[in-house]
Amino acid sequence: MIVINFLDEQAKKIMLGNDKGNYTVPTVGLYPYQWNWDSAFAALGFATFDINRAWIELETLFSSQWSNGMVPHIIFHQSIAGYFPGPDVWDTNQVPQTSGISQPPVAASFARLIFDKDKEFGLDRLKELFPKFMASHRWFFEHRNENGMIVVNHPWESGRDNAPEWDEAMQNIDISNVGEYDRNDLSHVDPHMRPQKQDYDRFMAIVYFARACNWNEKTMAKNGPFRVADSGMTFILLRANRDLLEIAKILGEDGSEIERWIKTIERGVEQLWNPKIGAYDAINIRTGTFANSISSASFLCWYGGVENSTLLETFERVIKSSTYSVPSHDPNSEKFEPFRYWRGPVWGVINTMIGMGLKQMGHNKRAEKVRSDTAVLIAKSGFAEYFNPIDASPAGGRDFTWTAAIWLAWASPNASDFQEILGVKNGRD
Ligand code: DGY
Numbered sequence: 500m501i502v503i504n505f506l507d508e509q510a511k512k513i514m515l516g517n518d519k520g521n522y523t524v525p526t527v528g529l530y531p532y533q534w535n536w537d538s539a540f541a542a543l544g545f546a547t548f549d550i551n552r553a554w555i556e557l558e559t560l561f562s563s564q565w566s567n568g569m570v571p572h573i574i575f576h577q578s579i580a581g582y583f584p585g586p587d588v589w590d591t592n593q594v595p596q597t598s599g600i601s602q603p604p605v606a607a608s609f610a611r612l613i614f615d616k617d618k619e620f621g622l623d624r625l626k627e628l629f630p631k632f633m634a635s636h637r638w639f640f641e642h643r644n645e646n647g648m649i650v651v652n653h654p655w656e657s658g659r660d661n662a663p664e665w666d667e668a669m670q671n672i673d674i675s676n677v678g679e680y681d682r683n684d685l686s687h688v689d690p691h692m693r694p695q696k697q698d699y700d701r702f703m704a705i706v707y708f709a710r711a712c713n714w715n716e717k718t719m720a721k722n723g724p725f726r727v728a729d730s731g732m733t734f735i736l737l738r739a740n741r742d743l744l745e746i747a748k749i750l751g752e753d754g755s756e757i758e759r760w761i762k763t764i765e766r767g768v769e770q771l772w773n774p775k776i777g778a779y780d781a782i783n784i785r786t787g788t789f790a791n792s793i794s795s796a797s798f799l800c801w802y803g804g805v806e807n808s809t810l811l812e813t814f815e816r817v818i819k820s821s822t823y824s825v826p827s828h829d830p831n832s833e834k835f836e837p838f839r840y841w842r843g844p845v846w847g848v849i850n851t852m853i854g855m856g857l858k859q860m861g862h863n864k865r866a867e868k869v870r871s872d873t874a875v876l877i878a879k880s881g882f883a884e885y886f887n888p889i890d891a892s893p894a895g896g897r898d899f900t901w902t903a904a905i906w907l908a909w910a911s912p913n914a915s916d917f918q919e920i921l922g923v924k925n926g927r928d
Pocket of ligand 1: 572
């Protein structure tokens, strides 16, 4: 218990150390601005000890929402030398400056959890945010919807930058105009834990294409170099819509548009099922081909409220192949790399969503394994950005906001609050 209390205190210290007053940086140095889904996880963490600060985090994030409803993936509140690609590279003409793509929309789901912690305190805050959540979800349906599957226009948009599911679609991207650039990330983190140059060249080619067409969504949808349906995005938005519908009910708002969104994605999800690998997969919209990649994004189906018994078997096989659950890529695949970012390591934030989903669908034992493995990784290796799933070594940035946040909100044995709120089904296993 002493160790757990110590880790709780350390997690709070990390969050406060990364706190810039009204937003939180993911970690000092490597990520010096506000990132979209990092901030939503930060809000969940703050809610365990400072509910007002939790709402402020979400409010700051949505104060940079574009007029078309998009919530950008990075908000450059102040100019800081040493991050690439910085605001001038994105050149999106926003105040404050922002990137030009979005990130997984976890905010509405976490706002619901934060509201449930103190309903009286949160009601007015939730009311203010509701139309912004609606505009953000509407933007996804207008610009990232392919037949009910949610697509990303850039691997960064998925939050899982160099996952093997993008490899095939990335191969065909023309990099002849990319030229030279300096990557600052490699001065903070060991290169074997980060995406490779071949990935970064293509990341930049997509940014330059979108910048050249002035971030025009129609042009990017039609001719952009990258457009891939992502099971991670699809399940996260499905879940966010279910939570937004509950929020609409609480506020007495009309939920019919949200109900239509839910039905649309429920149909879309079925197309992402790849029977060949027994998992939900990514589909390259330009070619119609599956990536044939088993990743932790597939295991977000329970978080999305979708049951699939074949996927449970795949999940069992994947976690048995790894010392700690849940590796971001199948350890039996030749593409598995235990240290390299989204090609193998365990990410606490993904585990949180998988664990919440499993629990809500009644898979209690599996949910508890995901939670306790996450707790052991943090207890052994600290609040790292991600972890080697075989030997638990810490990887990426250290003193990381979202790892501290999910410790406080979910992984710590003291984190009972949200578990109770989540409306768990009677255990089946
Ligand atoms: C980075 O800088 O590595 C981020 O993932 C891009 O958003």
